[in-house]
Amino acid sequence: MNKKVMVAMSGGVDSSVAAVLLRDQGYDICGATLKLFDNEDILTSCRTRTCCSLEDVEDARRVCHKLGIEHFVFNFKETFKDEVIQKFARSYESGSTPNPCIDCNRYIKFSKLIQRAMLMEKDYIATGHYAQIEFDNVSKRYLLKKAVDESKDQSYVLYVLTQHDLSRTLLPLGGMCKSEVRKIAEEKNLINARKPDSQDICFVQDGDYAGFLENKMGVESKKGSFIDTQGKPVGEHKGIIHYTVGQRKGLGIALGKPAYVIDKHKDTNTVTLGSEEELYKNRLTAVDINMIAIEKLTQTMSATVKTRYSQKETEALLYPVDDDRILVEFINKQRAITPGQHVVFYDGDIVIGGGTII
Numbered sequence: 038m039n040k041k042v043m044v045a046m047s048g049g050v051d052s053s054v055a056a057v058l059l060r061d062q063g064y065d066i067c068g069a070t071l072k073l074f075d076n077e078d079i080l081t082s083c084r085t086r087t088c089c090s091l092e093d094v095e096d097a098r099r100v101c102h103k104l105g106i107e108h109f110v111f112n113f114k115e116t117f118k119d120e121v122i123q124k125f126a127r128s129y130e131s132g133s134t135p136n137p138c139i140d141c142n143r144y145i146k147f148s149k150l151i152q153r154a155m156l157m158e159k160d161y162i163a164t165g166h167y168a169q170i171e172f173d174n175v176s177k178r179y180l181l182k183k184a185v186d187e188s189k190d191q192s193y194v195l196y197v198l199t200q201h202d203l204s205r206t207l208l209p210l211g212g213m214c215k216s217e218v219r220k221i222a223e224e225k226n227l228i229n230a231r232k233p234d235s236q237d238i239c240f241v242q243d244g245d246y247a248g249f250l251e252n253k254m255g256v257e258s259k260k261g262s263f264i265d266t267q268g269k270p271v272g273e274h275k276g277i278i279h280y281t282v283g284q285r286k287g288l289g290i291a292l293g294k295p296a297y298v299i300d301k302h303k304d305t306n307t308v309t310l311g312s313e314e315e316l317y318k319n320r321l322t323a324v325d326i327n328m329i330a331i332e333k334l335t336q337t338m339s340a341t342v343k344t345r346y347s348q349k350e351t352e353a354l355l356y357p358v359d360d361d362r363i364l365v366e367f368i369n370k371q372r373a374i375t376p377g378q379h380v381v382f383y384d385g386d387i388v389i390g391g392g393t394i395i
Contacts, residue, residue, distance in 0.1 A: 039065040042207060043154040044163045045146060046070050046101065046108070048093030050229045051165030051210060053100045054218045057225055058209040059163055060104060066163075068101040068108045069153070070094050071145065073117040074240055096229050103227065111153055113145055120144040122240055126254040129246065132303040133377025134281040136194075136346075137238055143197040151205050161207050168192040169211035170203050179203035181329050183386040186214040193346050196381045196391035197327050247279045261306035263290055266299060266315055274308045277301045283316055283373030297373075317370035323363050323380050323392030330389045334363055340382040340389055342367075344374055350383055363392060 044056040046068040059066050072094065094110060101108035121140045128135035146164065154162045167184035168191050179200055184190040198206070210218060222230035241249045250256040258276030265271050272290040274280065280288075284298040288310070297316055300309040321344070328334065334357040341350035342365060351371060356364040365380055374394060381391035 039063055040160040041065045041067075041158065042161045042163050043067055043069050043109075043150070043157065043159045045150055045165075046097035047165065047235075048096035048100075048229065048232075049165065049235060050222045050227065050232055051167075051218060051234075052097070053165070053227050053229055054221050054225075055163055055165040055209045056100070056104060056106070057221060057227075059207065060106070062209075067106050067159075068097060068104075069150065069162075070097040070108070070110050071117075071150065072110055072112045072114060073141075073145070074114055074122075096232070099228050103225075111150070113149055116149060117141070117145055122254070125238075126250055126256055128377050129250055129278045130256050130303070132277055132301040134375050135377045136379055137240075139194050139197055139379055142194055147198055147202045147206065151202060154205070161205055163207040163209060165210055166191045166195060166208055167210050167213075167215075168195050168208050170206060170208055176330070178330065178332075181388040182211070183383075183388075184210070185212045189215050192388050193343055193379070193381050193391075196329065196379070196388050198329070199327070200329075203329070247276070250278050259306055261308070263288075263310050264307050266309060266311045271310060277303065277306065277308055280308050282375040313372075316373050318367075318374050319370045320364060320366045321374050321380060321394050322358070323365060324361055324395050326361050326363055326390060326392040328390030330384065330387050333357075333360065334390075338382075338389075340384060342380055342382050344371060344380050344394065345378060353382075355382060 042059055042064045044052060044059060044066055046052050046056065056066055056068060098108050121137050124140055125135050125137045150162050167186060167189040169182040169184060171180045171182060173180050181192055181195055181198060181203060183192045219230065251258050256278060258278050260276060261274055262270040263272040263274050271292060280298045280301060282298050285295060288296060296310040297313055298308060299311040299315050334355055338355045340353060340355055342353045343350050352368040354366045358364050376394050378394050379391055380394050382389040
């Protein structure tokens with residue numbers, strides 16, 4: 038009997054081609070699109086360069102119809118609101134800069150979808166992410182590895198996957214280049230063959246995070262003091278939710294020299310400004326750890342790490358602090374390490390694990 042696969046269909050070209058590939062490989066597939074919000078819920082009514090809009094649902098339905106497969110739409114709006122949007126708002130309000138796409142992968146796109154697939158007696162889910170999954174016969178663990186096309190690699194945003202998640206997931210695009218995927222979509226005459234990739238956070242229009250937090254989530258944005266690295270007030274800011282570590286533009290202050298956001302402090306409602314040199318740090322602490330290649334870190338380990346999705350890896354030492362806390366010490370200082378973002382550890386092309394920067 039052919040294995041049954043539920044393909045997460047975002048409406049984009051990647052997930053559509055993933056479905057094509059699995060169908061052609063002989064899997065018994067269906068498509069599933071997640072309804073995470075209504076357009077009016079996020080103060081937008083038009084198609085933007087995000088995912089998960091109502092238009093994306095329709096694109097996914099049309100692709101499934103063309104492929105001759107069933108298409109399901111699952112309403113996860115309440116879970117998405119609680120686990121992703123509310124967490125995003127709380128994190129910004131506390132002075133951190135979160136990555137909600139990683140929380141969405143953790144709590145919605147894999148965990149919840151796998152649960153639903155199992156209830157419907159499917160063997161796997163599949164997504165259009167660019168990464169690879171392998172089972173290691175030596176460690177008896179599932180490994181998450183980088184995509185062949187490193188320019189499109191998405192292993193960073195998948196570090197939160199558990200062994201159970203990985204055992205139930207197929208990633209058909211991990212060994213392909215984006216150009217190959219576009220070519221297949223055009224050959225199959227898919228409606229979204231030339232559709233641009235989603236770029237922004239899906240529930241925030243035009244990247245206006247502060248506006249979304251104030252107008253939709255009711256987060257209060259209190260004015261406060263800009264301070265220098267010695268604690269001296271140097272001006273007034275319009276609320277800490279408007280700033281992130283490393284920011285230079287849009288500060289609304291002239292100090293006679295380039296100034297960057299070095300830190301934010303919720304307790305005192307202050308934003309620290311400094312020079313670019315003061316943005317560089319040689320260590321960070323990460324919590325909420327998820328390890329993939331190993332069960333847990335028990336001794337010092339060398340690794341390469343990324344502290345942002347688009348960042349190049351850099352060499353570091355990992356020190357276990359306790360069961361859910363790791364100290365990362367960089368060989369070379371790193372720029373704009375940001376609380377709320379994620380650090381991911383690599384051994385070559387294998388994801389060791391990762392955590393949230395505090």
